[in-house]
Amino acid sequence: MKQLSECRVDKSYDHFDVSSGWLYQFKSRFQVGRLTCHGHSGDVDESELLSNRASLAQLLAPFSPQGIYNANESGLVFNKQPNSSNVRLAPNKALKGGKDEKTCITTFHVVNQAGTDKRKLWVIGRAKTPKAFRQNCVNLANLPVIYWFNKQAWMLSGLWYEFLCALNDEMAIQHRHIALILDNCSYHPPPDKLPIDYTGPQPPVLTNITLIFLPPCKTAYLQPLDMGIIKAFKASYRHQYAEYMVERFNEYGETPQKIDILKAISLIATGWKSITQKTIQNCWKKANI
Template sequence: MAPRRTAISTAQKAALRARRRQHPNASLKQLADWFQGEYGHRLSSSSISEILSARYSHLDGELTEQQANAKRLRPKRWPELESALNQYILAAEPQMVVTEDMIREKAQYYWNNIPAYRGKEMPVFSSNWISRLQQRKTIREQKQQKQQSEQQGNNDENYAAQILAVRETLSRFSPRDIFSCGEASLFWKQMPDRSFSARNLPGVRERPRISAVFCCNADGSQKLAPWFVGMAKQPRAFTAAGVRLENLGLCWCANGKGWVSPQIFEEWVRWFDASMHGRQVALLLDHYSVHQAAVQRITSSNFPLQNTTIIWLPRSSAGRTQPLDQGIISTWKTTWKHEWIRYIINEFDKGRDPLVTMNVLKAVRWAVGAWQRDITSDIIQLCFQKALSTERSHPSDAQPLIAEISQALFGLQLSARIKDPMDVASFVHPADEIVQDNLEELDDLILSQFRPEEEQDDDQVVDDLAHISHKEALDALEKLRLYEEQQVDGDAQLILELYRLESVIKRRTFAGLEQTDMRNYFSIMA
């Protein structure tokens, strides 16, 4: 029998992070030895790395006694089944009438497919049990919201009334304290050829996908680190490059489908709430069932949000009221697809197959770069204004990039590298990347959160990359600085930043030397 897993309290995680801050050069093995000595439990290297990652940075502040002793809380009876059924009803009710027989059928299906119940006798899902399930707060609120939405309708007059109600609630907050959260899905190996767009890649059971959770405030002064959900917990591309994800300015999660599950989104909301310590902020969310299920898990727990007021956007006209859907995610995705199409062309020119050489590390780097660099405060402010306006509006497009992508598609067709090119709109914003409640995929999405993490990797072939030494980095930096100094339109601010980076690398070099003599000193300073 496998040993029972020992839950780690929030206080123990916080203590481990504090130990790392006190001893920044301690290895993972040394931290594991310390933790075992303190708490009598041995942590794996992957568990330690996860606890030290940015996703647990909220533990670096002061914790209440209740929070410090907290472990993952679960309802007592059939928690996975009830969570699955709640999520199914939340997603299905806006699209159909959910009957008692349907709930019973889903209960039987989920029971047979949730690993926690494997080998256990299936209970009788009586009418009384289903009635009690339907009386739970989540489902009752969902029905009330649905009835209200049906009564109000989707015409402009009622839509304006709903938006005005949201704006009145938001009037208590400054633009700096009004945040919106949105999701994007990305099939990062999708080719712009219809014959390739839907095929599975050799050796990969699913098309490689990542999902992203983005969040920013209304005045554009704060863009939070994006969360990405991939299909593998430790993709080979990350380990082969020796890259530390926290240095990329992101948080990484994983499940077998690359979906944002209710558990992941609950973790994100709590991380967001902790990030707002000392403030009272509003968080705008749409009625995506994953969001509703996550918020319900929070409100039914003993640990409510401390700094965040959740404000649900009107149901009318999906995407019309979500600021990130008014051009922010569109701009981000257009920028990413522009990088991808350029990469495809460059790889073909070098005689290489972009489907083989592309990996998830490149996809994530482009994704973070597009979010941090190309989503400007002006774009954010405009999109918030559009979303909260009572007038109809249309998402903005990155027209210059769209034109370049369109030209590139035409060039790939002329060179016979693709035979059946997609139109530019379908390539940049394919229908299967839209994040919405899709009944065809709903069961897979719900069950993915209860199944063991699949170790399916996102990549086919990844070469190990050499570890870059301090000296190699300094040599490359010197060439880059010289290049910029020689340009007619050289960027003085960039040159200063390169000097700053040089100082950082030299400090790291000195810190890594156990013994330093004059020869070391002059060889480094040369």
């Protein structure tokens, strides 16, 4: 606003104060809005993206929408509290925030282009048998997700090969050959290109899966799961989480500081179930591959 005051066109006004109200009316009249720049979008060559899409279309041409899949993982801070709320405060009383929760797990998502196969989520935690599993005598086979673990709670190369092996076997039994689109990530190595320090299980021989890797630094524009599917899942999870906290407050008069991994898995499964076929199809259309 200071810059606007100094750059006024009509110098006949000795005192021209640009107030917040004036600025609001000015922006409304001339349809001025605020845009936020994300990442390196300004550096992306549109002609290069067109070329990438043409190449992908050629690779995917032999496959039907039912046989084209996208897989990607995402971190989830499952105990993250809402960062704002409407509350009634006492006079001269400030609202104090709590310690920011950073415990993260990984969710692994797989969907096909037709939206007819939204596969069971993988959840990767840190503990082999979390305390909540032991206390509730959990049978992993009965969970609404597939649970794996490692110290980092990441999709490491060994788990990646486990996933590929299971998926390839399933497709072989069904006599299907599918394309699997992936981001170009070090944790998604092709079975014939092992990492130098790899010590995990034997990589699978892929007879029924064709791996198609997206060009580096282009996943934000070409990967369907990044077009809104994972974002919608996380929004649904946060909604389920908030509803659970409200239910606990209504029932017990207080909310728990944290939920355990077992409850988180229940909310995760519900959140993933809420993602509709139409949402998946729209995100594939947005990726335009």
